[in-house]
């Protein structure tokens with residue numbers, strides 16, 4: 001044990017990825033209690049634990065998911081008609097008991113932690129996941145989901161959200177936010193009310209936006225696949241429809257963090273307010289067969305882009321590192337350093353938690369994930385990490401092992417060796 005005390009230990013492995021600095025070959029990280037005490041190059045300090053052929057990176061940040069849809073894995077594969085998929089989700093939700101919702105949230109949470117997630121942006125029907133996440137071994141923002149295109153429905157949804165905010169505690173690991181669902185399900189009055197409340201109370205906001213061509217057709221022309229869908233649900237009220245995607249981004253401009261989820265059909269040149277982040281969910285995007293996502297153009301303009309998995313209703317798992325690996329394969333010209341930042345620090349910045357987590361930086365929470373590396377000699381450490389397909393992870397959160405190393409064998413197929 002390190003001479004600095006019983007709660008102090010130093011780890012090393014083949015590559016350390018601080019994210020806030022370039023990768024360190026055989027770098028060391030020293031943990032004191034719940035915090036990162038030092039991040040140093042090889043040779044500065046004798047490690048207590050040598051994890052061998054592994055990457056050590058900050059805990060992953062999943063900027064967008066819906067834990068309460070975790071029971072839908074593989075049950076309604078995304079297809080070309082987005083509204084058909086939405087119908088399946090609505091049917092599923094209406095059939096769930098409170099006990100099933102609780103169980104699905106718990107299952108999604110356990111899966112998230114097993115992949116090494118240390119921060120989660122969870123959109124939650126009725127804010128249901130707040131209680132579970134307040135006791136979880138990760139940090140989170142729980143976004144209360146609001147739906148209401150007709151004005152009266154919007155008013156009811158907003159009152160329910162206000163009551164939830166008043167009765168639910170934000171604490172050291174779980175904060176509260178609001179999620180006006182999407183431009184096809186939220187009227188202009190509700191969006192305005194949410195934006196005002198977020199501004200007054202410095203609440204983060206997450207909203208699905210520019211997700212499908214059908215959504216653009218609805219806003220631009222008041223027609224297309226969404227019209228029969230909204231009629232079926234008894235919520236078709238064209239007077240309340242928001243005018244355009246730009247009207248959404250303008251309305252949410254301000255000082256609170258705003259996550260524009262998907263942005264699949266954002267004009268790459270459009271104005272994105274400085275408090276906004278685009279959250280790209282690569283495998284879900286691909287599963288729906290959308291055209292190329294504008295993330296490279298947005299990044300080139302200095303706009304923050306973070307990664308999310310979306311829910312198990314549209315994605316095979318909740319692993320953000322697999323999203324980054326998927327992008328590395330599809331877009332090999334995008335530097336690995338950018339992809340890994342999107343899976344960690346950019347998400348922490350987007351969710352307003354970057355002072356605590358998202359990088360291996362002195363003073364931040366000791367949140368990290370250990371990923372086995374292939375036995376290959378590859379000069380680019382990012383390529384080594386992103387081309388590997390290993391799902392094994394050891395996970396340290398707030399200085400405590402929640403999976404692997406100090407808690408025994410890892411999940412997955414090729415555990416790193418401790419020496």
Ligand SMILES: [Zn+2]
Pocket residue numbers: 064065066123208261310311
């Ligand atoms: Zn979503």
